[in-house]
Amino acid sequence: MAERMKPLICFRNIGALIQIRPGPPPRLAIRKGCALLVRDGRVEKVVADSKISTRDVSITVDLKGKAVIPGFVDCHTHLVYGGTRKDEMEQRLDGASYLEILQQGGGILSTVKATRRETEDALFESARRRMRRMMTLGTTAFEIKSGYGLDLKTEMKMLRVGRRLRESLNVPVILTYLGAHAIPKGETVDAYFQFVMDHLPEFLPLADGVDIFCERGVFSVDQMVGLFVRAKELGFRQLRAHVEELSHQGGAFQAARLGALSCDHLEYASAKEIRAMAKTGCTAVLMPGVTCFLGGEKLPPVGKMLEAGVNIALATDCNPGSCPSYNMQTVLNLALSLYRLPPDRALIAATHGAAKALGGEKDYGGLLPGQRADFAVLRTGDYRDLFYYFGDNFVAETWLAGKKIQPEKIPAAF
Numbered sequence: 532m533a534e535r536m537k538p539l540i541c542f543r544n545i546g547a548l549i550q551i552r553p554g555p556p557p558r559l560a561i562r563k564g565c566a567l568l569v570r571d572g573r574v575e576k577v578v579a580d581s582k583i584s585t586r587d588v589s590i591t592v593d594l595k596g597k598a599v600i601p602g603f604v605d606c607h608t609h610l611v612y613g614g615t616r617k618d619e620m621e622q623r624l625d626g627a628s629y630l631e632i633l634q635q636g637g638g639i640l641s642t643v644k645a646t647r648r649e650t651e652d653a654l655f656e657s658a659r660r661r662m663r664r665m666m667t668l669g670t671t672a673f674e675i676k677s678g679y680g681l682d683l684k685t686e687m688k689m690l691r692v693g694r695r696l697r698e699s700l701n702v703p704v705i706l707t708y709l710g711a712h713a714i715p716k717g718e719t720v721d722a723y724f725q726f727v728m729d730h731l732p733e734f735l736p737l738a739d740g741v742d743i744f745c746e747r748g749v750f751s752v753d754q755m756v757g758l759f760v761r762a763k764e765l766g767f768r769q770l771r772a773h774v775e776e777l778s779h780q781g782g783a784f785q786a787a788r789l790g791a792l793s794c795d796h797l798e799y800a801s802a803k804e805i806r807a808m809a810k811t812g813c814t815a816v817l818m819p820g821v822t823c824f825l826g827g828e829k830l831p832p833v834g835k836m837l838e839a840g841v842n843i844a845l846a847t848d849c850n851p852g853s854c855p856s857y858n859m860q861t862v863l864n865l866a867l868s869l870y871r872l873p874p875d876r877a878l879i880a881a882t883h884g885a886a887k888a889l890g891g892e893k894d895y896g897g898l899l900p901g902q903r904a905d906f907a908v909l910r911t912g913d914y915r916d917l918f919y920y921f922g923d924n925f926v927a928e929t930w931l932a933g934k935k936i937q938p939e940k941i942p943a944a945f
């Protein structure tokens with residue numbers, strides 16, 4: 532069908548349309564009394580309600596004064612996994628730390644055991660239900676990591692599941708190979724790391740990029756540098772890293788220097804890392820749900836990052852150990868209360884800022900003309916209600932490429 536023959540959908544009577552202007556610095560633009568025109572899954576333009584020409588419009592949707600925001604971009608998740616880690620809640624309250632539980636063979640390694648056991652279809656089904664629930668809560672783009680296999684078979688199984696999710700749900704999904712997530716039971720760090728390096732080329736057809744957990748007792752900064760140099764040579768398009776989460780290792784400086792798209796966590800980042808990230812345009816992905824769930828006290832230096840002009844993104848980290856929540860609305864609430872990010876900045880970080888962490892900011896995250904028409908209709912006309920009445924679900928409808936999704940109820944089990 533010729534472009535101009537495709538039906539024009541008019542979302543009218545929008546109480547407040549929130550778009551993100553890319554900047555720098557990015558800004559929230561709020562337009563009242565306007566209509567959003569969508570053709571072929573993309574935003575065509577925004578016009579005043581009074582200027583709609585009914586002759587051109589094929590379908591009209593009356594949004595009854597509700598606010599419309601760009602869909603959330605969850606740019607850091609481990610949402611394909613088997614089992615749960617509910618027992619660790621009590622272990623932590625009894626004094627065991629996240630790393631101690633891992634070093635005793637629990638933590639990530641217990642999810643590895645459960646994920647290896649699950650069939651590809653079972654993993655796909657549970658991850659699909661989880662993603663559909665996330666979409667119901669307003670998320671319209673995802674990053675998904677492997678990292679619960681630590682062997683070729685299971686890492687590849689996880690990434691194939693990610694690809695099936697991407698193909699079946701019509702949402703942008705970036706896939707990341709995280710073979711360097713933990714050290715399998717009975718192996719040494721160096722031997723396992725060498726295994727990851729030797730088999731890196733086999734993951735090129737399966738993943739958009741690579742990630743590594745850079746931490747004392749896990750992988751070193753030097754190993755991260757080695758992985759990134761090799762990944763770039765091989766043609767992986769995206770580098771990202773779990774860095775400065777539980778201690779300061781300086782990994783974010785090296786990651787930024789090597790052109791990483793994002794550095795994630797960053798609780799212990801120093802001025803040197805912040806400067807390097809600002810200079811290279813590396814996004815800081817912050818996940819307050821982890822701090823909240825693990826009961827941590829250390830917060831990332833958010834004020835200093837903003838002052839230096841670092842692009843900030845918010846994400847859930849959705850995983851069975853450090854943040855089982857998959858709700859970006861909760862992340863917004865926590866960003867306000869823990870990081871003192873004002874609502875406009877937090878919303879920018881959860882949409883445009885996070886799209887930038889995935890290299891997708893031209894395509895989604897801002898609800899601008901030409902971008903995907905992925906958006907959430909709120910229950911009210913004021914987007915700040917998302918922050919104010921915290922704990923409820925303020926997303927009434929989620930639209931993906933101009934199509935309304937059927938809401939997914941909370942599944943009995945993920």
Ligand code: NIG
Nearest residue numbers: 639744773848850851852853
């Ligand atoms: O981003 N830091 C390491 N990895 C994940 C947690 C994964 C897990 O505990 O299963 C994180 O917090």
Ligand code: FE
Nearest residue numbers: 607609773848
């Ligand atoms: Fe993570």
